[in-house]
Amino acid sequence: MAHHAETGHPTGHAPAVHAEEQTTTGINHRKLLMWVFLSSDCLFFGSLIATYMVYRGQSLVGPYPVDIIDVPITTISTFVLLCSSFAMVRALAATNEDNQGKIQFWLLMTAFLGAIFIGFQVYEFNLFRAEGLRIDTNLFGATFFTLTGFHGAHVTLGIVWLVALFFVARKGRLGPRTALDVEMAGLYWHFVDIVWIVIFTLLYLIGGFDTGPSATISIDPSVLGFL
Amino acid sequence: MATLTDVISRPAGQSGLWSWITTVDHKRIGVLYGVTAFIFLLFGGIEAGVIRLQLAVPDNTMIDPDTFNQMFTMHGTTMIFLVVMPLSASFFNFVIPLAIGARDVAFPRLNAFSYWVFLFGGLLLNASFLTNQAPDAGWFSYANLTEKPFSANAGLDYWALGLQVLGVSSLAAAFNFVVTIVNMRAPGMSLMRMPLFVWMTLITSILLVLAFPVITVGLIELTFDRNFGTSFFVPEGGGDPVMWQHLFWVFGHPEVYILILPAMGIVSEILPTFSRKPLFGYPVVVFSGIVIGIMGWAVWSHHMFTVGLGPVAVSVFTITTMLIAVPTGVKIFNWIGTLWGGSIDLRTPMLFSLGFIALFIVGGLSGVSHAVAPSDNQQQDTYYIVAHIHYVLFGGSLFGIFAGIYYWFPKVTGRLLHEGIGKAHFWLYFIGMNITFFPMHYLGLNGMPRRIYTYASEFGWDNLNLLASLGYVVLFVGTLLFILNLVVSLRKQPDSGHDPWDAPGLEWSISSPPPVYNFATIPQVEGIDQYWITKRRAAAEGHPITEPEAPVDVSTIHMPSPSYWPLVTAIGTLILAAGMLVDVGWDYIRFPIPFLGGIIAFIGIVGWSNEPAAAEHHDGEHGDGDHAIEHGATAVMDRPGAARPAVRLLCSVCGNRMSSDFRFCPYCGGAVENPDQANDEEG
Incomplete structure (x- = not known):
């Protein structure tokens, strides 16, 4: 749902306006919008993660996480995604330095590394499917595919955004005066990365070795009452 | 994609059905x-x-x-x-x-x-x-x-x-x-x-x-x-x-x-x-x-x-x-x-x-x-x-x-x-x-x-x-x-x-x-209930306010222009959701219509992004448009609370101390007086 923050989109408005725009807090409108959107998205992923944690170990039939989760493979894709955050930082730095060649290179590099991550995810989803885990197999499948799927959709949208920015950069329209366009994409991209770190920790490093229902710690939904 | 926005001319006009739609x-x-x-x-x-x-x-x-x-x-x-x-x-x-x-x-x-x-x-x-x-x-x-x-x-x-x-x-x-x-x-x-x-x-x-x-x-x-x-x-x-x-x-x-x-x-x-x-x-x-x-x-x-x-x-x-x-x-x-x-x-x-x-x-x-x-x-x-x-x-x-x-x-x-x-x-x-x-x-x-x-x-x-x-x-x-x-x-x-x-x-x-x-002139705010402050001061000075702010020529103020793109994006969003009601039963993609909605929404967003918030022809004597006053932005914009005189006021009824923000005591509603000097703003 709610990816309409992109509607307050990077390349909007006359390019020169942002630099001079004066606001009550001194924070640009679009940047503030992005932060408010990200706070909303926190609750979105928070609810998905809560569902995963509540249903952790509640699957009635296999395959269970220990049967199919491959931590080393996903460690590689996690590393790639983290590297893309570095590339994003370089893209913004290049924009501030007005180095047109580097802006294009690093934007494309960020999108490329993001695409590799998505490639790993497609591979993983297909592998799980082949090994008998589908979204309707058990609660693990439902919560896993929903959570990582929506994260993947976020990354995909980020890639579309970065590629769009790349085309804007090719026209020479990105530079210090329009650095906010890149910074907005960067905020989004870093946020999606951070969410993945949480997901990787919970679903792979901690939950990835869960066996069937009896052997794992289950969380009764009623304890949510204490939160 | 910029051509897309060039093809469809920007909606204009202040009346009629389309002016409401856009x-x-x-x-x-x-x-x-x-x-x-x-x-x-x-x-x-x-x-x-x-x-x-x-x-x-x-x-x-x-x-x-x-x-x-x-x-x-x-x-x-x-x-x-x-x-x-x-x-x-x-x-x-x-x-x-x-x-x-x-x-x-x-x-x-x-x-x-x-x-x-x-x-x-x-x-x-x-x-x-x-x-x-x-x-x-x-x-x-x-x-x-x-x-x-x-x-x-x-x-x-x-x-x-x-x-x-x-x-x-x-x-x-x-x-x-x-x-x-x-x-x-x-x-x-x-x-x-x-x-x-x-x-x-x-x-x-x-x-x-x-x-x-x-x-x-x-x-x-x-x-x-x-x-x-x-x-x-x-x-x-x-x-x-x-x-x-x-x-x-x-x-x-x-x-x-x-x-x-x-x-x-x-x-x-x-x-x-x-x-x-x-x-x-x-x-x-x-x-x-x-x-x-x-x-x-x-x-x-x-x-x-x-x-x-x-x-x-x-x-x-x-x-x-x-x-x-x-x-x-x-x-x-x-x-x-x-x-x-x-x-x-x-x-x-x-x-x-x-x-x-x-x-x-x-x-x-x-x-x-x-x-x-x-x-x-x-x-x-x-x-x-x-x-x-x-x-x-x-x-x-x-x-x-x-x-x-x-x-x-x-x-x-x-x-x-x-x-x-x-x-x-x-x-x-x-x-x-x-x-x-x-x-x-x-x-x-x-x-x-x-x-x-x-x-x-x-x-x-x-x-x-x-x-x-x-x-x-x-x-x-x-x-x-x-x-x-x-x-x-x-x-x-x-x-x-x-x-x-x-x-x-x-x-x-x-x-x-x-x-x-x-607002022709962006107001300066001195306290809570600003328009009461303004009116009481004017009355005290002997020329009570009876008229609204005088109108100015609209073309001198840079306002955002109407746009088709929000509607296009909204239609895409609707098709994206409503398409989920139609299960065509294909093997891999059971719900193809949402993709159509997604594409429409995407086109809407791209058009939206490539369209400046305010149309170019609007500028008039403001020239290049880059330095025109954006809507809502103000020429003089000091930070709120900056350089406020630190006057302390007393309530004449309950003696409550308060800042100069208050025209009346917020606790008992009594008149506020300034112990240091006569408050000439009081009507």
């Missing part, structure tokens, strides 16, 4: 929200009428149980998501930029997008009637009644997808208003000088931003359960129906405050105006609102006392629920304190505000009675709950909203609503509301469950049910009178002038209806 003017969008939501109010009202007609006599067979289920489900869903929320949004749109001294919201096109998505979401939800598959599982659609085996038709899909679309609208609007209020206040308007309605809008918007994603996830999981065979809420697959209840109420309880806080804000504007006295204890009312906003997150399980959460959870939620009554009670005392000693003018907006206070107290008291878990066990799922929710939502939210309509109507149209018809409307509503809903307390305590389509005569519920149904007739006549009032007032009422109520807000300093640019 408008990005917050005032017009506010009117669109208001009119649309009012039409939905009639829908929801007719659904309520069907319910009351069916229940008027025992053993009634006017409609069958299925239709009855659809009626109460759509009545609740409509009234909450298509009436009270968008009517509040209508006030946010129209009033907020005017009240903070801005020329528009921060993102005018996003604002137009919010409206169109709201309209389409409402239509999608109601389209279920056309296929005779209206949702029928109640407005909170408890699992696992909502799962395929128990709700086989597409009704719950309409419900889930319609709410998703409405969620997009609410979120987009909430993002917009958080940024607008935080970032676009007139110079000098620090947070603690904001009008109360602006404060409540800010808190409401923050609640929306944080609460809606939770229901979004719940609805996604419900949709997956129904269409992709998952078992999120299906016990047979290991899922837990109680999980739905948690997700729904973690959203649902903040939602209650999303519904009531705007009305509290409206009332906090009206009571001071018609008491001729500043709001009693402004900072206390603000902080009560903030506390309600925070504590609203810690009470959701009081909707689930009978689920069996265990004694610890139930005790905790009983205590937090009782605690949240404290800031609410504080507000009520502040409103009463505002009235105390004021010269009260019982105009229609004031009557509705007083009605709000009275009825909200009744609803609040019955609310506290089911904060007590043992007592709630008796009341759960009875008409007592129905009575409570209608006292707080009808007597509370809707009375506040009608107060706001009567209050701001002259600002929107330049015409006052007719006072005589207005008063008749108020009394019919006040009396009809009590006749309809007060008997429900007794019905509930006598054991009548909610959501039963008929009942046997021997239960002894006949007379009170008939009374409640007669009350509906009174409300119906009241609503007709309101429509009559709209028609009569728009045609017959004389020009209201720019400031018919001698009101304190900035919006009253400009003409009615306001010019497209709102």
Whole structure:
């Protein structure tokens, strides 16, 4: 749902306006919008993660996480995604330095590394499917595919955004005066990365070795009452 | 893609149908929200009428149980998501930029997008009637009644997808208003000088931003359960129906405050105006609102006392629920304190505000009675709950909203609503509301469950049910009178002038209806109730203000231009959601239509991005456009609170010390005096 923050989109408005725009807090409108959107998205992923944690170990039939989760493979894709955050930082730095060649290179590099991550995810989803885990197999499948799927959709949208920015950069329209366009994409991209770190920790490093229902710690939904 | 925007010329023009369809003017969008939501109010009202007609006599067979289920489900869903929320949004749109001294919201096109998505979401939800598959599982659609085996038709899909679309609208609007209020206040308007309605809008918007994603996830999981065979809420697959209840109420309880806080804000504007006295204890009312906003997150399980959460959870939620009554009670005392000693003018907006206070107290008291878990066990799922929710939502939210309509109507149209018809409307509503809903307390305590389509005569519920149904007739006549009032007032009422109520807000300093640019000169704010300060100073100087701000040539002010793209993006969003209703049954892609919607939305976003907020030809002598004043931005924008003289004032009545912000003592309403020098601003 709610990816309409992109509607307050990077390349909007006359390019020169942002630099001079004066606001009550001194924070640009679009940047503030992005932060408010990200706070909303926190609750979105928070609810998905809560569902995963509540249903952790509640699957009635296999395959269970220990049967199919491959931590080393996903460690590689996690590393790639983290590297893309570095590339994003370089893209913004290049924009501030007005180095047109580097802006294009690093934007494309960020999108490329993001695409590799998505490639790993497609591979993983297909592998799980082949090994008998589908979204309707058990609660693990439902919560896993929903959570990582929506994260993947976020990354995909980020890639579309970065590629769009790349085309804007090719026209020479990105530079210090329009650095906010890149910074907005960067905020989004870093946020999606951070969410993945949480997901990787919970679903792979901690939950990835869960066996069937009896052997794992289950969380009764009623304890949510204490939160 | 830039060619795309070149091909379609930018919409222009200030009149005609297309000027409304492509408008990005917050005032017009506010009117669109208001009119649309009012039409939905009639829908929801007719659904309520069907319910009351069916229940008027025992053993009634006017409609069958299925239709009855659809009626109460759509009545609740409509009234909450298509009436009270968008009517509040209508006030946010129209009033907020005017009240903070801005020329528009921060993102005018996003604002137009919010409206169109709201309209389409409402239509999608109601389209279920056309296929005779209206949702029928109640407005909170408890699992696992909502799962395929128990709700086989597409009704719950309409419900889930319609709410998703409405969620997009609410979120987009909430993002917009958080940024607008935080970032676009007139110079000098620090947070603690904001009008109360602006404060409540800010808190409401923050609640929306944080609460809606939770229901979004719940609805996604419900949709997956129904269409992709998952078992999120299906016990047979290991899922837990109680999980739905948690997700729904973690959203649902903040939602209650999303519904009531705007009305509290409206009332906090009206009571001071018609008491001729500043709001009693402004900072206390603000902080009560903030506390309600925070504590609203810690009470959701009081909707689930009978689920069996265990004694610890139930005790905790009983205590937090009782605690949240404290800031609410504080507000009520502040409103009463505002009235105390004021010269009260019982105009229609004031009557509705007083009605709000009275009825909200009744609803609040019955609310506290089911904060007590043992007592709630008796009341759960009875008409007592129905009575409570209608006292707080009808007597509370809707009375506040009608107060706001009567209050701001002259600002929107330049015409006052007719006072005589207005008063008749108020009394019919006040009396009809009590006749309809007060008997429900007794019905509930006598054991009548909610959501039963008929009942046997021997239960002894006949007379009170008939009374409640007669009350509906009174409300119906009241609503007709309101429509009559709209028609009569728009045609017959004389020009209201720019400031018919001698009101304190900035919006009253400009003409009615306001010019497209709102403020020719962005006002400088010196304190709470700025326009009172301005008017009293002018009166003291011997030239009272009788005219609004003089109009200026529109072309000298750079305003955002109309745009097609929000509408295109909204249509894409609608197809994206509605396409989920069509399962074509292909192997890999069972639902291809949403992709079409996604592509349309994408084209809309690209067009939107490539289009500058303001059209080029508009510039005139401003030249290159790059340095023209953006809408809402101001030439002189000092930080609020900067360089304020540190004058300390004393209340002449209670001796309270306060900052120079106050014209009247916020605690006792007494006149303020400056111990150091004579305060020459006092008229």
